[in-house]
Amino acid sequence: MVEHGQGADTLGTNTEVGAVKLRNVYVERPPAGAYRPGEDARVAISLFATGRTDDRLTGVTSTDARAVRMRWDRACDGAAEPVLSIPLRGGEVPSPSGTPVTGHLPYYLTISDFNREVPAGTTVPLTFTFAHAGEVTLQAKVQPRDDSDEPADYACLTDPIRGPVVDR
Secondary structure (H helix, E strand, O other): OOOOEOOOOOOOEEEEEOOEEEEEEEEOOOOOOEEOOOOOEEEEEEEEEOOOOOEEEEEEEOOOEEEEEEEEOOOOOOOOEEEOOEEEEOOEOOOOOOOOOOOOOOEEEEEEEEOOOEEOOOEEEEEEEEOOOEEEEEEEEEOOOOOOOOOOOOHHHEEOOOEEOOOO
16 A cells, blocks of 8 residues: 655655655745635655656646646756656656756646635645556645745755845
């Protein structure tokens, strides 16, 4: 049986499908306490293939939104482009060669046009489809809001929403 839940060492939801592990899947906190209908959100994810066969994420959907788009900063230049799939080669999503990746990974999802209000601390259903591993649905937690929270560091020292990150 596959466990769909949160570990003590993660913000988000963890699950597995076939030979793919999804780790720390969560919706970033809404700036005003809740996402309103029509608003968009960013979803952090980590993907790992545990089998000997390469795989790829071919789609993500949600019953709570019009669309979910995959974005990948393949060049690690701060411009995450929409992509039709995200490859998993050699166990994980390839990083740009010669570029250290720290903080968030250079790929994420964008939920477009929520069809309901989504408060911080609740969940959003996301269905992931992989070319070989198949399909799995999980409940991605929407980060709670706390005034003392600091924004996370992003891959390549660039925040995909706010631009280049200045040394803190």
